[in-house]
Amino acid sequence: MGGTSFEVKACEVRYYGPHATIAGRVTGIVRVHIEERFMGNLTKYHLDLKVKADVGHVASAEVRTALLAHAAHQLNKLKARHLEKLPVAAE
DSSP states (O other), X not given: OOOOXXXXXXXXXXXXXXXXXXXXXXXXXXXXXXXEEETTEEEEEEEEEEEEEEOOSOOHHHHHHHHHHHHHHHHHHHHHHHTSOOOOOOO
C-alpha cells in the first residue's frame, strides 16, 4: 500500500494582470490543489504558482487558458521530479 502518487485535483486562476514593464505579457497566480501519497501518508495541500503568458491583447478566456497551460507545464516538471525512484540504501 505504500506506493507514491501525486494527483492534481483542481486548478483555478486566482488573479492576473498586465506585466508592469513587458508589453503583451500577462502575469498571475494559479492555485493548484494536490493530493499526494508518499510512504503510506496521504497529504492534501495547495500550491500558488506564479504564471506568465505572452499573449498580447486577447479575450479573457484565452488569457486564462494560456496561464493554466503555463501552470500545467510547471506541474509536469514537478511531478516528473517528484515521482523519480528514490535511491535505496544497501543493507
